[in-house]
Amino acid sequence: NFMLTQPHSVSESPGKTVTISCTRSSGSIASNYVQWYQQRPGSSPTTVIYEDNQRPSGVPDRFSGSIDSSSNSASLTISGLKTEDEADYYCQSYDSSNRGVFGGGTKLTVL
Amino acid sequence: EVQLVESGGVVVQPGGSLRLSCAASGFTFDDYTMHWVRQAPGKGLEWVSLISWDGGSTYYADSVKGRFTISRDNSKNSLYLQMNSLRTEDTALYYCAKDWNDEFFFDYWGQGTLVTVSS
Numbered sequence: 001n002f003m004l005t006q007p008h009s010v011s012e013s014p015g016k017t018v019t020i021s022c023t024r025s026s027g028s029i030a031s032n033y034v035q036w037y038q039q040r041p042g043s044s045p046t047t048v049i050y051e052d053n054q055r056p057s058g059v060p061d062r063f064s065g066s067i068d069s070s071s072n073s074a075s076l077t078i079s080g081l082k083t084e085d086e087a088d089y090y091c092q093s094y095d096s097s098n099r100g101v102f103g104g105g106t107k108l109t110v111l
Numbered sequence: 112e113v114q115l116v117e118s119g120g121v122v123v124q125p126g127g128s129l130r131l132s133c134a135a136s137g138f139t140f141d142d143y144t145m146h147w148v149r150q151a152p153g154k155g156l157e158w159v160s161l162i163s164w165d166g167g168s169t170y171y172a173d174s175v176k177g178r179f180t181i182s183r184d185n186s187k188n189s190l191y192l193q194m195n196s197l198r199t200e201d202t203a204l205y206y207c208a209k210d211w212n213d214e215f216f217f218d219y220w221g222q223g224t225l226v227t228v229s230s
Contacts, residue, residue, distance in 0.1 A: 001173075035216050037156070044206060044220040045156065051214065090156050094215040098170040100146065100158025 002026045004091050004103035011109040016081050020106045022091030023073040032093045034074040036065055039105075040087045048089075049076060078108075086110045113137040113219045115207045120224030127197050131224055133190040133207030141165070141185035144210035146217060147192050149203035157203070160192065161210070175201075197228045 003025040012018040022034065034052050037045035047056050049065035052074065062082075067074045078085055091103040119131040133145070147159040160171045160181040169181050180193040190207055204225050208217035 033214060033216065037217070039156075044222055045217070046220070047216070047218060050211070050216045050218075056218070088155075092156075092158075092217075098161065098168075098215075099172060100148070100161070100215060102156045102158060105155040 001095050001097070001099065002101065004093060004101055006089075006091060006103040006106045008104070009107040009109065011111055012081055014081050014083060014110055017077060017079040018081060018108065020076045020078075020089055020091075020108070021071075021073050022075070022103050023071065024093070027095075028069065029067050029072045029074055030069055032095070034065070034067060035092045036063075036074075036076045037090045037092065038085075038087045039090065045090065081110050083110050113209065115209065115219055115221035117205060117207050117221045117224035120205065120226045122227045122229060123197055124230050125197060125199055125228055127228070128193070128195045129197065129226060131192040131194065131205055131207075131226070133221060135188045135190065135207075135209070138209070140183075140188040144213050145183060145190045146208045146210060147181060147190075148206045148208050148217065148220075149201075150206070150223070151200075151203045154203075159205070161215075162190070194226070197226075199228050202226060202228045 005023045036049040039045040048063045053065040062079045064077045090105045114136045116134045146161045162181045178196045182191045204223040206223045207221040209219040211218040
């Protein structure tokens with residue numbers, strides 16, 4: 001099995017760009033798709049990125065995803081930050097034994 | 112509109128048992144793999160279990176394997192999680208989630224049902 005490691009928290013000002021990383025501990029980040037979920041306080045998670053870099057309909061193009069094999073990590077980038085983007089963000093993938101894996105989550109503060 | 116509505120969460124003593132249910136609507140339930148995901152109070156998300164569209168394949172997180180059993184009744188559009196030998200560390204909000212095309216991507220989530228394991 002592997003772990004996905006995220007920074008505990010990030011903060012940035014409105015209008016700026018922030019990138020949240022998600023590093024896979026073993027095996028290639030490209031082996032299995034990575035998803036990103038946004039969770040606002042008191043709400044269920046919603047998807048902002050699936051299959052590494054795909055945006056569900058309704059998610060603004062300010063949200064983008066990528067993977068980097070050299071660092072074995074995935075990244076979520078949010079540009080033109082808005083106060084409404086303040087939330088917890090989780091990366092997620094799965095292993096070869098069909099078990100789901102979540103990162104520990106990153107608290108984004110927009111100040 | 113896709114809806115997933117969990118129920119069955121209560122306060123239970125350590126060592127006890129509980130069955131959670133998830134009622135699905137707004138999509139063809141028996142076409143999709145379904146999952147349970149949990150979140151301990153103030154903590155992150157933890158994947159718990161999945162069941163294939165026909166119930167023929169099931170998988171579990173190591174933390175619950177041998178104690179929890181996932182099942183489904185496609186005639187009732189319902190997903191279940193039988194939880195036995197409960198521990199205090201099982202205290203969490205339990206979400207039911209729909210898989211998108213067997214890609215291990217949760218495209219819809221319920222609102223969750225709270226399980227508290229405490230004496």
